[in-house]
Amino acid sequence: MEYTLAIENAPETVPGGTGILLVHPSTGETDRIDTEFLRTDTDHMLIISTRTSAREVEQKLEHYAVDESKATILDTLSVERGYTRRKTDHVRYVSAPDNLDEIVDQTRQFLEETEGKRRISVDSVTEMAYYADEDSAREAVESLLELLAEHDAVGLFHLAESVHDDEVLAGYRDLFDGTIDLTQDGTVYTSF
Numbered sequence: 479m480e481y482t483l484a485i486e487n488a489p490e491t492v493p494g495g496t497g498i499l500l501v502h503p504s505t506g507e508t509d510r511i512d513t514e515f516l517r518t519d520t521d522h523m524l525i526i527s528t529r530t531s532a533r534e535v536e537q538k539l540e541h542y543a544v545d546e547s548k549a550t551i552l553d554t555l556s557v558e559r560g561y562t563r564r565k566t567d568h569v570r571y572v573s574a575p576d577n578l579d580e581i582v583d584q585t586r587q588f589l590e591e592t593e594g595k596r597r598i599s600v601d602s603v604t605e606m607a608y609y610a611d612e613d614s615a616r617e618a619v620e621s622l623l624e625l626l627a628e629h630d631a632v633g634l635f636h637l638a639e640s641v642h643d644d645e646v647l648a649g650y651r652d653l654f655d656g657t658i659d660l661t662q663d664g665t666v667y668t669s670f
Contacts (some may be wrong), residue, residue, distance in 0.1 A: 481632045516597055523544075525550070
């Protein structure tokens with residue numbers, strides 16, 4: 479299965495199973511890339527949020543005109559922070575952002591329950607490492623990439639460049655099929 483990519487300087491399409499790393503300086507510009515990735519050529523999308531609550535994700539989708547009816551949000555923050563939670567068909571909760579096994583399990587469940595073209599956004603790997611640790615985050619990412627390949631889905635994984643050392647960054651770059659580098663001024667460089 480081929481997936482269209484509507485991201486500047488990236489290939490027009492990528493095959494199912496492709497994992498893409500989004501390396502960015504700050505979180506500001508990532509919304510544009512993330513929503514371009516999600517709204518194109520998609521039947522179902524899973525947004526794994528370790529950085530913002532489900533409500534903030536919904537606001538982002540609405541602002542960038544992403545079809546929310548196709549979206550499932552996996553909120554990892556609200557339970558731990560004591561926010562009001564209303565479980566719906568489109569919002570699922572994980573107890574805490576460091577519960578990486580549950581994040582992987584929920585992703586597996588999403589992929590098993592849906593059909594067609596599925597996209598997954600992980601925002602962000604950096605937060606997973608912050609709440610858990612670098613090795614656990616890496617293992618979770620590897621598990622998620624295996625699920626993408628197994629279910630013919632594609633994924634975009636956010637990583638804040640300034641937070642990780644060069645060796646960790648290089649390790650992640652080697653793990654993915656493609657990398658999008660977003661500079662401070664919003665310029666996009668890609669390598670696939």
